[in-house]
Amino acid sequence: MALLPEQLEIASVLNYVPVTEEEGEEPADTSLCNKKIKLVDGWPHITFKGELYRVPTLEEVEEWVFDSVCFTPDEDEVEPDHPHSWLSILGLI
Secondary structure (H helix, E strand, C coil): CCCCHHHHHHHHHCCCCCCCHHHHCCECCCCCCCCCEEEECCEEEEEECCEEEECCEHHHHHHHHCCCCEECCCCCEECCCCCCCHHHHCCCC
16 A cells, blocks of 8 residues: 555655655565564564564555554554554664
């Protein structure tokens, strides 16, 4: 899902260039991740609450950055700065 028109407007004010369709399908950057990364079939995964979860795509992360909600690896809906949100886990907040 691409950014909504309102999100695109915010992005332009911040001089942010949205990810391209190709970039959007890549895994999110895990260089600042606070969990150990494991590659499964070439895609990064983390262990969260004893389960292995696939790291989200850049497009998913982009949506959460411009939204008021984010998801945890086990799909709970939380605020972006919640300690279990993907944005927190990936070290983006």
